[in-house]
Amino acid sequence: MLQIQENVSLKNFNTFGIDAKARYFVEIAHQDDLVELFADPQWQQTERLVLGGGSNLLLVTDFDGLVIRMNIRGIEHRISHNDVFVEAGGGEVWNDLVNFCVARGYAGIENLSLIPGSVGASPIQNIGAYGVELKDAFVSCRAFEIATGAFKTFSKADCKFGYRESVFKSELKDQYIIVSVKFHLSLIPNINTQYGAIGQELANRGITSPTIKDVSQVVSHIRVSKLPDPTTIGNAGSFFKNPVIAQHEFETVHTKFPDVVNYPAADGQVKLAAGWLIEQCGWKGKTIGHTGTWKNQALVLVNHGGATGTEIYNFSSQIIDSVYAKFGVMLQREVNIIS
Numbered sequence: 001m002l003q004i005q006e007n008v009s010l011k012n013f014n015t016f017g018i019d020a021k022a023r024y025f026v027e028i029a030h031q032d033d034l035v036e037l038f039a040d041p042q043w044q045q046t047e048r049l050v051l052g053g054g055s056n057l058l059l060v061t062d063f064d065g066l067v068i069r070m071n072i073r074g075i076e077h078r079i080s081h082n083d084v085f086v087e088a089g090g091g092e093v094w095n096d097l098v099n100f101c102v103a104r105g106y107a108g109i110e111n112l113s114l115i116p117g118s119v120g121a122s123p124i125q126n127i128g129a130y131g132v133e134l135k136d137a138f139v140s141c142r143a144f145e146i147a148t149g150a151f152k153t154f155s156k157a158d159c160k161f162g163y164r165e166s167v168f169k170s171e172l173k174d175q176y177i178i179v180s181v182k183f184h185l186s187l188i189p190n191i192n193t194q195y196g197a198i199g200q201e202l203a204n205r206g207i208t209s210p211t212i213k214d215v216s217q218v219v220s221h222i223r224v225s226k227l228p229d230p231t232t233i234g235n236a237g238s239f240f241k242n243p244v245i246a247q248h249e250f251e252t253v254h255t256k257f258p259d260v261v262n263y264p265a266a267d268g269q270v271k272l273a274a275g276w277l278i279e280q281c282g283w284k285g286k287t288i289g290h291t292g293t294w295k296n297q298a299l300v301l302v303n304h305g306g307a308t309g310t311e312i313y314n315f316s317s318q319i320i321d322s323v324y325a326k327f328g329v330m331l332q333r334e335v336n337i338i339s
Contacts, residue, residue, distance in 0.1 A: 002026055002036055004066075013069060014054035015116060017234030018309045022049070022067035028091075029071050031151070031179045034144045037068070044146070049338060050177055052118025053093065055236055056125060060309035060339035070120050072179055075100055084185040085139065090120025090178045094127070102216045107189035108137040110212040111198075113219045116230065116237055120178040123154075124168040125334075126161045130219055131195030135161040137183045143176040152176070163265075164241050164334055191215060197222050226297045234303030235294065239316060240274045241334045253327055260327075274323075274331055275299035281322040291315045313337065 008025035011017055024046070028034055037043055047065030051057075072089035075097060079085075084106045088097050094117050102110050111132035117125075123141050127134045138161070141154050160167040168176060189212050193199045201218045202210050210218075228235050245253075250270040253260055257280075261273035275298045278284065284298035290307035292315070294300040301312055320331045 002033055008067070010051075010054070010059060010063070010067065013051055013067075014057060014059055014236075015230035015234065016058060016236050016303050016307075016309070016312065017230075018059045018303070018307070018312075020059035020309060021062045023062075023064050024066040025069065026066065027069045027071050029073075031072060031142075031144065034177060034179070035149055038146055038149055048146075048174065052091065052121040053116055055116035055230070056121060056334070057336040057338055058236065058309050058312055058333075060313050060337060063338060068177065070118065070177070070179075072120070077104075077106070079187070082187040084187060085182060086185060087180055087182040088119045089180050090118060092119040093117075094119055094122055098216065101185060102212055105187060105212065106185040107187070107191075107212045108132075108185040109134075109183065110216040111192055111195075111219055113216040114223045119181050123159055123161075123178060123181060124166055125164055126159075126166050128164070129223075130198055131192045133161070135159070137185060139182040139184045141178050141181045143178045145176055147175065151179070163244060163271075226294075227300055228294050228296075228302055234305075234307070235300050236335045238274075238299045238334050239301040240278070240299060240319075240331045242271050242274045243277075243329050243331060244269050244271045245329060246270075249328075253329065257327065272329060277323045277327055277329060277331070278319055281319070281326050283319055283322065288315055288318075293319075309339075313339075 005025045008022045009019055010022055011019040043066055048068060049063055050068045050070060052070050071091040073091050074089040077084060077086045086101060095114055097119055098109050098113050111130040115127050115129060122134050138156050142151055143154060144151055191210055193202060198218055201222060207214050227237060244265045247268055247270060261276040263271045265271040278298040283293050285295040286292050289311055290304050291312045292302055292304060294302050301316060316333060323329060323331050
């Protein structure tokens with residue numbers, strides 16, 4: 001029998017450490033729990049928030065609805081020649097899955113080491129880092145349709161993946177709850193060290209023929225050196241998306257700011273480094289009240305202790321306005337704003 005709790009603090013369920021309250025709270029340990037939950041018409045009509053690791057959201061206020069904490073666990077794997085198919089429960093910690101695969105020599109997600117959050121949230125955001133995105137290894141996900149109580153399998157095409165985007169953030173937002181995700185990995189690594197500081201750090205270590213374990217360790221090292229640990233200071237990782245702009249817009253920015261950090265993007269567009277833009281506006285390491293940007297990475301907003309969600313949101317708005325005033329580029333928040 002499911003236990004519905006009332007007036008539960010969410011402080012320990014979001015990596016920002018915001019002390020917002022949920023009017024109702026339930027933990028889901030098996031997909032059948034979702035069937036039981038939504039068999040009650042009350043929860044069909046109640047506003048809902050599905051939580052995994054709580055690492056990609058900002059709670060601006062208390063949540064006057066039902067918070068569903070996903071805790072479906074389990075990892076299964078099958079090998080066919082050099083192909084490896086791995087299926088993980090939506091409640092698994094993402095980095096636990098990465099470590100599981102790296103330890104067994106299953107290549108494909110090692111560049112995504114140490115990204116906070118749950119497996120179930122990973123397709124929603126199409127998480128990515130260091131030249132790799134979730135969609136590169138994604139096969140399908142199994143999801144529960146709230147309106148009908150039925151389960152559906154979504155293929156890669158069904159998910160309509162884009163840069164930090166998927167169908168679950170657009171036309172199917174809040175309609176499905178992901179219970180498991182399936183990946184296609186390989187016993188033959190396709191080592192990707194071209195992005196960011198991976199190549200330099202490997203060189204520093206004297207590694208010329210890296211394994212996926214080497215890549216995972218280096219990526220983890222780089223992330224730890226740049227990003228604060230949510231267990232010691234509240235944060236949600238990268239707060240803003242790297243903006244993708246048209247070539248003609250880039251030329252305008254590049255003419256005024258020749259040093260602008262940029263990367264090629266799809267369809268002839270150009271991706272700018274949001275952290276660089278923010279730093280150029282003087283925000284890196286800046287503190288206002290209980291919030292600020294991280295001293296080593298301007299892309300990360302932090303809770304220095306006691307910050308409210310509103311305080312962090314307003315701080316992020318100041319950054320967006322500042323970057324637009326200087327560069328004519330509009331930043332978008334990567335985290336989900338719950339208000």
